[in-house]
Amino acid sequence: MTEEHQGGSRGWTAARKGVWSWLRFTSLRLRLVLVFGLVALTAAVSASGIAYWLNREAVLTRTQDAVLRDFEQEMQNRAGALSEHPTQDELQHTAGQMANSSQRFGVLLVAENADGDTVYGSSGGLDGFALSDVPESLRTAVNKEQKLTSANKHPYHLYWQRITDDDTPYLVAGTKVIGGGPTGYMLKSLEPEAKDLNSLAWSLGIATALALLGSALLAQALATTVLKPVHRLGVAARRLGEGRLDTRLRVSGTDELADLSRTFNSAAENLEKRVADMAGREQASRRFVADMSHELRTPLTALTAVTEVLEEELEFEGEGGSFDPMVEPAVRLVVSETRRLNDLVENLMEVTRFDAGTARLVLDDVDVADQITACIDARAWLDAVDLDAERGIHARLDPRRLDVILANLIGNALKHGGSPVRVSVTRADDEIVIRVRDHGPGIPEDVLPHVFDRFYKASASRPRSEGSGLGLSIALENAHIHGGGITAENSPEGGAVFVLRLPQDPSPPTDEDAGDGDDGGTGGVPDDGSRGKDAKGQV
Numbered sequence: 432m433t434e435e436h437q438g439g440s441r442g443w444t445a446a447r448k449g450v451w452s453w454l455r456f457t458s459l460r461l462r463l464v465l466v467f468g469l470v471a472l473t474a475a476v477s478a479s480g481i482a483y484w485l486n487r488e489a490v491l492t493r494t495q496d497a498v499l500r501d502f503e504q505e506m507q508n509r510a511g512a513l514s515e516h517p518t519q520d521e522l523q524h525t526a527g528q529m530a531n532s533s534q535r536f537g538v539l540l541v542a543e544n545a546d547g548d549t550v551y552g553s554s555g556g557l558d559g560f561a562l563s564d565v566p567e568s569l570r571t572a573v574n575k576e577q578k579l580t581s582a583n584k585h586p587y588h589l590y591w592q593r594i595t596d597d598d599t600p601y602l603v604a605g606t607k608v609i610g611g612g613p614t615g616y617m618l619k620s621l622e623p624e625a626k627d628l629n630s631l632a633w634s635l636g637i638a639t640a641l642a643l644l645g646s647a648l649l650a651q652a653l654a655t656t657v658l659k660p661v662h663r664l665g666v667a668a669r670r671l672g673e674g675r676l677d678t679r680l681r682v683s684g685t686d687e688l689a690d691l692s693r694t695f696n697s698a699a700e701n702l703e704k705r706v707a708d709m710a711g712r713e714q715a716s717r718r719f720v721a722d723m724s725h726e727l728r729t730p731l732t733a734l735t736a737v738t739e740v741l742e743e744e745l746e747f748e749g750e751g752g753s754f755d756p757m758v759e760p761a762v763r764l765v766v767s768e769t770r771r772l773n774d775l776v777e778n779l780m781e782v783t784r785f786d787a788g789t790a791r792l793v794l795d796d797v798d799v800a801d802q803i804t805a806c807i808d809a810r811a812w813l814d815a816v817d818l819d820a821e822r823g824i825h826a827r828l829d830p831r832r833l834d835v836i837l838a839n840l841i842g843n844a845l846k847h848g849g850s851p852v853r854v855s856v857t858r859a860d861d862e863i864v865i866r867v868r869d870h871g872p873g874i875p876e877d878v879l880p881h882v883f884d885r886f887y888k889a890s891a892s893r894p895r896s897e898g899s900g901l902g903l904s905i906a907l908e909n910a911h912i913h914g915g916g917i918t919a920e921n922s923p924e925g926g927a928v929f930v931l932r933l934p935q936d937p938s939p940p941t942d943e944d945a946g947d948g949d950d951g952g953t954g955g956v957p958d959d960g961s962r963g964k965d966a967k968g969q970v
Contacts, residue, residue, distance in 0.1 A: 463654040464647055471646030472639070479635035486631055490624050495591070498534045499604055502617040503589055505529040505538075510615050511608045516545045522552025522613060530554030534619065539565070542613035552613075560618045565603055566592055573605035573614060585609055593621070600625050660688040664695060676703040717783050727776045731769075738769040778901040782885070785908045792829045792912060792937065799824045799856050799863055806837040807854075815845055820856035826863050826935040832909040833933075837865075839906040840917075840929045844869035848927055858935075862915070865931040873921040882919050883907045913937045 509525050517525075526538040537560035540552040553559040562570070572590045577583055591604035600621040607614050663680060670678040678699060680692040741762050784790040800820035807816050837854075844852040848869020857864045874882060881887045886900035903917075910917050915933035922928045 463657075464650040467646045467650030467653075468643055472643050475639040475642040479639050483628070483632055483635055487628050490627060491593075491621070494619075494621065494624050495602055498536060498602060498617070498619045499589065499591060501532050501534045502529075502536065502538075502604055502615070503606065505532055506606055506608060506615045510540060510613055511610075513542070513608075513612055515611050517542050517550070517613065518544055519550040519552060522550055524552070526552040526554040529615075537618040539616040539618070540613045541616070560616070562616070564596075564618060565605060565616050566594060568592070569603060569605055573607065573616075657688075660692065664691065667695065667699075671699055671702070676706055723779075725780070727772075731773050731776060734769045735773055738766045742766050775901075778905060781905055782901060782908075785905075785912075790908070790912055792832070794827045794937070795830055796825055797828045797830055797833065798822060799826060799828075799865070802828075802830060802833055803837055803854055803856070803865070806834050807841065810838065810842070812841060812845065812852075815850045815852060816841060817851045817853045819853065824856060824858055824863065826933065827937060828913060828933060829909075832912070836906045836909050836917075836931060837867075839902040840867040840931065843903060844871075844927070844929070847871060859932075861935050863933045863935060865933075866928060867931070868922055868928045869926045871926050873925065874919060874927045879919060879921070883917070 506529075509529050513521055513525060522540040522542060526540045529538040529540075530536065538554040539560045539562060541562065542550055542552075544550050551562065553561065569590055569592045573587070576586045577588065579586060587607040587609070589604060589606040591602060594601050594603055602619040602621055603616065604619075605614065605616040667678045667680050676699065679696050682689050682692045682696065745759070745762060745766070781790075800818075800822045803818060803820055807813055807818065841852060841854065844867050848871030851870065853866075853868045855866045855868075857866075883903050884900075885904045907917050910931060910933065913933050914937040915931065917932075918930045920928050920930070
């Protein structure tokens with residue numbers, strides 16, 4: 432195909448798309464044009480039909496009255512002058528004279544001669560107007576003698592009828608001579624009047640088409656005038672939906688559309704104020720949580736050091752420790768609650784990093800099986816976790832954040848599910864798929880949609896538990912920052928299944944200089960607080 436043909440094809444395609452776009456996006460405009468067109472068509476057709484009918488009746492009636500009046504006079508003056516029993520030559524001569532009247536119609540005279548035979552006289556000769564051209568019903572009416580009354584003073588009357596022969600209209604009339612004499616019939620062609628009426632019909636049709644076209648143009652102009660503000664309103668609404676809260680409409684006029692524009696501007700202004708207020712409150716809340724978490728880290732560091740000492744004293748209590756048996760439960764409670772508070776603060780700090788968008792990836796080439804093994808071993812979960820992972824599956828991931836995800840998923844399965852917990856690793860396309868399945872009762876259907884919500888706990892009757900309700904939420908955020916995700920479902924064989932999907936080479940920007948500084952810490956710890964003896968500090 433040549434470049435010219437390709438250009439023409441592209442032009443036709445673009446034009447067709449433009450037409451369909453116009454029809455699709457301006458359906459209200461199209462409906463207005465159609466409604467205006469239908470109204471105009473109905474009005475024009477009705478007016479044209481009435482005008483045609485009135486003119487037709489006027490033309491035909493005027494011609495018909497003139498012809499019948501002339502025929503009646505000719506019958507009285509000429510046919511009435513014939514004898515009661517005329518000859519055929521007399522009838523022929525009289526019919527010719529009658530046909531030469533001003534209306535120029537055909538004449539047929541019928542009478543009985545002196546011998547009692549029926550004779551005919553036609554203005555067109557033997558091939559002219561014949562009795563067979565007269566409808567039977569008209570002949571019957573003409574020859575029927577009427578009863579004389581005070582209202583009817585003559586036994587015979589003039590009758591007429593319109594007929595069509597070879598698509599040519601004719602007027603046929605007949606009557607008898609008053610006082611006795613021949614019967615006369617008249618045939619008048621109405622073809623000139625029919626041509627005039629056809630010309631009138633064409634004129635009315637053209638006028639109807641022009642009226643329809645004019646109404647369509649008028650509807651288009653009105654639709655453009657009316658719908659232009661509506662189009663601007665739609666554009667402004669889309670911009671507002673895209674987050675451009677400073678969008679406003681130019682208001683002109685005092686009609687309903689101007690009132691609508693003012694209402695939109697007022698609503699947009701209120702929305703902008705509310706969003707700004709909410710954004711300010713949210714930012715202040717995040718700043719408060721971050722500042723509070725940072726302020727708590729200093730006393731928590733001291734408390735953690737003290738609890739570590741107390742924990743060591745508890746471990747050596749059997750070797751001559753000095754704890755009073757009445758004090759030991761309180762000491763253990765202080766140790767566990769201090770550790771729980773430390774985990775909560777670290778989780779809150781990680782949440783604020785995600786909300787503020789400051790969380791960064793420090794990518795490295797990771798053997799997924801080795802990473803899972805290290806996570807399980809660091810928390811002394813080897814006896815409770817069944818690992819099915821082939822070594823050699825590598826991916827570009829953040830090792831610390833992957834450890835946080837695995838610790839939360841496996842720890843959650845150990846706490847709320849049932850042993851053994853099975854962890855499997857597979858490769859699908861360009862993704863690494865890690866499944867964590869437990870053998871517990873599964874997740875209730877009403878809880879399943881909320882397992883990744885922050886601070887969500889399945890049992891409202893147990894608001895105080897070892898977990899904070901942030902572990903799975905932090906795990907999901909860490910998966911998202913890698914460009915992956917986590918889903919939760921119940922296995923048909925029983926138990927819950929968490930599926931982690933991570934790309935082998937994530938696309939989010941990295942920050943190699945981020946290190947483990949202020950973005951460090953735990954990055955989220957297992958929500959069940961489970962730790963091995965070799966992992967008392969940060970995970």
